Amino acid sequence: MGKLIAAERHKEIIRLLNSNGSVKISQLAKQFQVSRETIRRDLLHLNEIGAVKKSHGGATSVYELQPLPWESRVREKLPLKEKLCERAMEFVGDGNVIFLDSGSTIFCLAGMLSKKSGYTIVTTSLEAAYALVHSSNKVILTGGMLNPNSMAAEGFQATSLINSLKVDIAFLGTNGFEQHKGPAVSDFQDAQTKQAIIPNARTNVVIADSSKAQASSLIQYTSWHDIDHLIIDNDIPGDVLSNIQEMTDVVLV
Numbered sequence: 001m002g003k004l005i006a007a008e009r010h011k012e013i014i015r016l017l018n019s020n021g022s023v024k025i026s027q028l029a030k031q032f033q034v035s036r037e038t039i040r041r042d043l044l045h046l047n048e049i050g051a052v053k054k055s056h057g058g059a060t061s062v063y064e065l066q067p068l069p070w071e072s073r074v075r076e077k078l079p080l081k082e083k084l085c086e087r088a089m090e091f092v093g094d095g096n097v098i099f100l101d102s103g104s105t106i107f108c109l110a111g112m113l114s115k116k117s118g119y120t121i122v123t124t125s126l127e128a129a130y131a132l133v134h135s136s137n138k139v140i141l142t143g144g145m146l147n148p149n150s151m152a153a154e155g156f157q158a159t160s161l162i163n164s165l166k167v168d169i170a171f172l173g174t175n176g177f178e179q180h181k182g183p184a185v186s187d188f189q190d191a192q193t194k195q196a197i198i199p200n201a202r203t204n205v206v207i208a209d210s211s212k213a214q215a216s217s218l219i220q221y222t223s224w225h226d227i228d229h230l231i232i233d234n235d236i237p238g239d240v241l242s243n244i245q246e247m248t249d250v251v252l253v
Contacts, residue, residue, distance in 0.1 A: 009034075010042060014051050017061040022178065022214050024058040060216065077209055078108070080233060084207050085109040087231050087253050088171060091205060094118065096168040099197050100128045102152030102190070103173035105207050107131060122165060124152045124193055147187065154189040162196040170201035172227075174208050176215030178240075181247070182224045183208070184217035191221035203228045210235040224248040 009032055016023055028039045047054040052061065085108045092098065098113070100106050100123040110128035113119060117136035123129055124142045132139045142161045144153030172194055174183035183206050185191050198204050204226065210233045224230070224247035234252040244250055 006042070010046055010051075013042060013046065013059075017052055017059060022055070022058060022060040022176075022216065024214070027058075077211075080209050081105045081108045083253050084209065084231050084233065085112055087251060088205060088207050089113075091169060091203065091229065092116075092119070093168065096120075097122070097166070099123070099162075099165075099167045099170035099201060100125060101170070101172045101194065101197075102128070102147075102150040105209070106171055106173050109171055109207065113137065122162075122167060124154065124158050125150075126153070127151045145189075147189065150187070150190060152190070152193070154187075154193055158193055159196040162193065162200065165197075165200055167197070167201045169203045169205060170197045172197075172204060172206045174206055174212055175217040176212045177208075177220070178214050178216040180217070180220040182220045182222050183227065183230075184220040186217050186219075188219060191219045194221045198222055198226055205229045205231060207231045209233055210237075213237060213240045 013023070013028060025036050025039045025043070029036045032039070043052060043054045043059045046052040047059070052059045081104065084105060088109055089112055095118050097120045100110055100121060102125040106125060107127045110123070110125070110131040113121060114132045114135040114137070119137040120140070121132060121137050122140045122142065124144065126146070129139055129141050142153050142158040144158030145155040146152070147154050172183065175186045177184050185194070206227050206229070208230065213232070213236045224244055227248045229249045229251055230244060231251045231253060241250060
């Protein structure tokens with residue numbers, strides 16, 4: 001990317017943050033072909049006007065702990081999500097009982113499962129259930145209180161049913177896991193739902209794109225030790241990859 005005037009650079013920084021959740025000063029300096037000090041001044045200015053949240057060594061989006069609208073998340077990075085979900089489908093066996101978490105990536109996976117048959121699929125996600133409504137699978141909605149941000153059923157009703165189930169495989173999402181030792185989310189009830197299914201699944205799989213490795217969320221819902229596989233694209237930073245590989249199997253796409 002060629003050099004931009006300050007106003008154009010500020011606009012592009014905000015766009016990158018809203019798309020990826022967080023960025024490092026070194027990444028921005030390289031991308032915009034300017035000094036790190038210039039980027040620091042940019043971030044200080046954007047922080048002062050409330051457009052970003054400056055952090056140590058970089059910045060995070062003001063939306064990071066408040067998920068983007070569902071419609072925006074579904075469209076974001078769709079080709080990459082499809083590749084991740086195609087890899088995830090390889091873990092599904094004939095006649096499996098499957099748990100589907102909420103989230104835009106899991107919604108993509110639900111679309112792929114809708115073209116198959118013979119599965120029993122339990123989900124908290126209204127959007128996943130909608131994707132599966134005309135499929136030849138048995139679909140079970142957990143019930144619970146609707147979270148409009150995630151389009152998922154949460155709370156006592158959801159966790160009560162989940163606690164009574166045993167499934168072959170659970171597919172889980174994350175809002176980001178920077179500075180955590182496991183997948184994390186932005187909502188406590190979302191975390192409780194995920195915590196309920198993990199001990200009741202024979203295999204637990206987290207699906208995430210690599211931007212989640214550089215985005216921080218509020219609460220870690222489990223350790224990587226309790227996750228059997230992390231499916232992620234190979235743009236994940238090398239140091240993060242090495243740390244996670246010590247705790248779980250990482251499947252690079």
